[in-house]
Amino acid sequence: MNKITLETESYLVEERGNERFFPFLEIEYNETIIYENEVPKYYLSFSSELESANGFGNWFMEELQKKGNDLSGFIVELGKSLNLNWDVFYTGFGEIIEDSWNSEVVELIEFNDRLIEKLKTTPQHRV
Numbered sequence: 001m002n003k004i005t006l007e008t009e010s011y012l013v014e015e016r017g018n019e020r021f022f023p024f025l026e027i028e029y030n031e032t033i034i035y036e037n038e039v040p041k042y043y044l045s046f047s048s049e050l051e052s053a054n055g056f057g058n059w060f061m062e063e064l065q066k067k068g069n070d071l072s073g074f075i076v077e078l079g080k081s082l083n084l085n086w087d088v089f090y091t092g093f094g095e096i097i098e099d100s101w102n103s104e105v106v107e108l109i110e111f112n113d114r115l116i117e118k119l120k121t122t123p124q125h126r127v
Helices: 056-066 071-081 113-121
Strands: 003-012 031-036 039-045 102-110
Touching: 031 071, 056 071
Parallel strands: 039 102
Antiparallel strands: 003 102, 031 039
């Protein structure tokens, strides 16, 4: 599985202990981050990287269109079908603690057909 490394920032969130919020302000309009259990885990790019010899990009875009282009809803549903808690939004959001900014390097797994196949065939659907 290919991995993507992003340099980003994080902030502490009130009443979430040491859990950090990653806004990923540096990503482009055609990119998104998929969170698993509130942790940024996968990188999805709506570019030529999404396409593959197996037609994953076409399948993904067709399914997304069937869902009314609701990316969050589609990702949540796809995650549930694999027994995973996915979303494109950090849902544990709250007040950011002032002066808690941190520079971060985050390694994410590229979201593609190989990942989906691995998730489908891995016991307990864990990578």
